[in-house]
Amino acid sequence: SQTIHQWPATLVQPVGSPLSLECTVEGTSNPNLYWYRQAAGRGLQLLFYSVGIGQISSEVPQNLSASRPQDRQFILSSKKLLLSDSGFYLCAWSDLSGGDEKLFFGSGTQLSVL
């Protein structure tokens, strides 16, 4: 069966520090991968999505970047965090090649920038 791993669960970082969040998927190949951010009590904002290795689409101009160095690995990064980068970050995958319209989410990372 397929599983998605996301870590860390919580992170407290000072303003101006770098960020690296990692997400890996097991049990499937060539998944579509997504990064979302959710502010407290709000909806999910699509940040990046990827249909393959090295293929990244950015949805919102911001202080973040994403990379996909391997088929089942998706990384969210920042060189210098801002206060506004605080939020709940969620990684997700889908298998659209099989006509699967479902998104499967990781457990999320609560990021607090202080």
Next chain:
Amino acid sequence: GQSLEQPSEVTAVEGAIVQINCTYQTSGFYGLSWYQQHDGGAPTFLSYNALDGLEETGRFSSFLSRSDSYGYLLLQELQMKDSASYFCAVFNKFYFGSGTKLNVKP
């Protein structure tokens, strides 16, 4: 661009029926999904409608009208554990609405 509109909050009593509406504007529409998220947790998939009509899955049903760009999630026989946020999402890069917080009271 995309926009999805949902009520921000709904309150209902245990055992009742509640309907959460979603209207959307998007290009390249393929279908409408619904997700449930409990506080502090990750969203989980509930249902998906690609065609007009009603899809039923246990106590939950979802409806879509493509001509009206409208859908809803129907929750029957409400239980306390149904207290959560519910999101509609358009299946085209998976854009989400702002979510509806459902409060179920005894």
